[in-house]
Amino acid sequence: MPNLRDIRRKIEAIKKIGQITRAMNMVAAAKLRGAQTRLEQFRPYGEKFREVISELVASRAVLPSQFPLMAVREVKTVGLVLVTADRGLCGAFNSNLIKEAEKFIAEREAQGQAVKLICVGKKGYQYFRRQAEVLESYTDVMGRVLMQDARTIARRAMRAFLDGEIDEAHVIYGYFINVVRQVPKREKLLPISVEESPEKEDKGFSGAPIYEPSPEELFDQILPMYVNTRIYAAMLETAVSEQAARMTAMDNANRACGDMVRELTLLFNKTRQASITKELMDIVGGAEAIKQG
Amino acid sequence: MARILLEIVTPDKVVVSEEVDIVTAPGVAGEFGVMAGHAPMVAGIKIGPLHYRVGDKEEWVAVSGGFCEVTGKKVTFLVEAAEKAYEIDVERALRAKERAEKRLQEAQAKGDRMAEARARAALQRALTRIALAERVKAGLPR
Numbered sequence: 456m457p458n459l460r461d462i463r464r465k466i467e468a469i470k471k472i473g474q475i476t477r478a479m480n481m482v483a484a485a486k487l488r489g490a491q492t493r494l495e496q497f498r499p500y501g502e503k504f505r506e507v508i509s510e511l512v513a514s515r516a517v518l519p520s521q522f523p524l525m526a527v528r529e530v531k532t533v534g535l536v537l538v539t540a541d542r543g544l545c546g547a548f549n550s551n552l553i554k555e556a557e558k559f560i561a562e563r564e565a566q567g568q569a570v571k572l573i574c575v576g577k578k579g580y581q582y583f584r585r586q587a588e589v590l591e592s593y594t595d596v597m598g599r600v601l602m603q604d605a606r607t608i609a610r611r612a613m614r615a616f617l618d619g620e621i622d623e624a625h626v627i628y629g630y631f632i633n634v635v636r637q638v639p640k641r642e643k644l645l646p647i648s649v650e651e652s653p654e655k656e657d658k659g660f661s662g663a664p665i666y667e668p669s670p671e672e673l674f675d676q677i678l679p680m681y682v683n684t685r686i687y688a689a690m691l692e693t694a695v696s697e698q699a700a701r702m703t704a705m706d707n708a709n710r711a712c713g714d715m716v717r718e719l720t721l722l723f724n725k726t727r728q729a730s731i732t733k734e735l736m737d738i739v740g741g742a743e744a745i746k747q748g
Numbered sequence: 749m750a751r752i753l754l755e756i757v758t759p760d761k762v763v764v765s766e767e768v769d770i771v772t773a774p775g776v777a778g779e780f781g782v783m784a785g786h787a788p789m790v791a792g793i794k795i796g797p798l799h800y801r802v803g804d805k806e807e808w809v810a811v812s813g814g815f816c817e818v819t820g821k822k823v824t825f826l827v828e829a830a831e832k833a834y835e836i837d838v839e840r841a842l843r844a845k846e847r848a849e850k851r852l853q854e855a856q857a858k859g860d861r862m863a864e865a866r867a868r869a870a871l872q873r874a875l876t877r878i879a880l881a882e883r884v885k886a887g888l889p890r
Contacts, residue, residue: 493760496760496761496762497759497760499757499762500757500758500759500826501759503757503817503824503826504826507790507815507817507826511790602759602760602828602829663788664787664788664789664790664818665787665788665789665790665791666789666790666791667775667776667777667780667789667790667791667792668776668777668792672776672792673776673790673791673792673815676776676792676813676815677792677815680813680814680828683828684759687759
């Protein structure tokens with residue numbers, strides 16, 4: 456029969472774990488709200504960037520082949536920017552991202568291409584540092600997503616691309632659908648390619664706009680910034696998804712704690728009842744024996 | 749007089765969204781002004797002070813690199829950072845200036861051209877912010 460004191464101790468311990476998971480859940484919820492606001496505030500910036508670049512390309516004012524960052528070449532080595540969280544305890548979030556990265560690597564290697572990684576976030580780096588070629592890693596940057604960090608990372612990727620270290624760059628990050636759903640997403644980063652903008656808003660004027668300085672110079676200035684924003688967007692999305700995943704994971708943990716406490720309390724009561732019954736029987740048995748004797 | 753909608757957007761937030769009479773910005777190819785009815789334009793923006801006027805109200809904003817798109821009714825600035833003059837933290841700007849100067853010296857000593865360019869840009873940003881903040885403190889309209 457289980458020991459009463461052991462069960463009670465276990466219940467206490469699980470209740471304490473429950474307190475921690477509840478606190479972590481609330482912290483994640485607060486952080487999620489903050490990160491989500493930032494993501495929403497970033498969107499107009501990112502969208503406008505994409506729009507202007509695709510307009511420039513569509514207007515034929517610039518030729519993509521002129522720009523090193525848009526140059527398509529035969530792919531021998533692929534760069535992969537993997538954005539994960541710095542911390543764990545967020546369910547399968549990080550391992551889903553890592554799995555997606557492994558799938559990507561396997562696909563590319565099957566095509567005879569080598570894959571080099573740029574890891575953003577500690578979890579991805581910890582996993583891949585021993586089993587893949589890591590060009591560079593950036594850890595402790597996911598807590599507060601800063602444009603400054605995004606710029607450093609983007610610069611590293613662009614340098615690798617321009618130096619011929621890699622012939623293409625892709626990014627894998629945690630795409631935020633809603634609070635309960637986050638999925639790994641793949642996007643091509645370099646060479647920069649734009650789809651022609653489908654709908655045209657009414658500009659109130661017709662004809663080609665003025666470019667100042669020349670479209671080429673302008674593009675030279677804008678393209679690197681565009682890569683910065685892509686990396687920044689990926690980091691923001693991942694940060695939001697991480698908090699959402701942690702919130703869900705901690706909520707589940709909390710519920711599991713409640714279930715365990717309930718089961719253990721039941722067991723505790725049953726055990727106590729059994730021991731009382733046993734004691735009673737002993738007493739009754741003893742009294743009976745005295746009476747007969 | 750017809751006004752034009754001015755929007756200054758950074759990765760963090762929309763800093764300004766306001767109907768203005770005129771906006772003057774530090775373009776890569778030189779300073780330029782935009783009023784309502786301006787021809788469509790896309791222009792590169794460098795680090796510097798941006799100025800706009802609504803009636804009698806004058807505002808200054810310190811912007812860093814990016815670009816600007818002018819359409820018939822709207823002018824949008826997409827810049828990596830923008831701070832309204834009266835929101836500038838002078839202490840922080842001064843510290844940034846010192847830091848940038850030190851980095852510039854180090855980079856020059858080492859001959860690291862990339863780092864030097866970055867330090868120069870940081871210094872430029874700090875100087876713009878300090879100049880604007882001082883202008884606000886002096887209470888000068890321009």
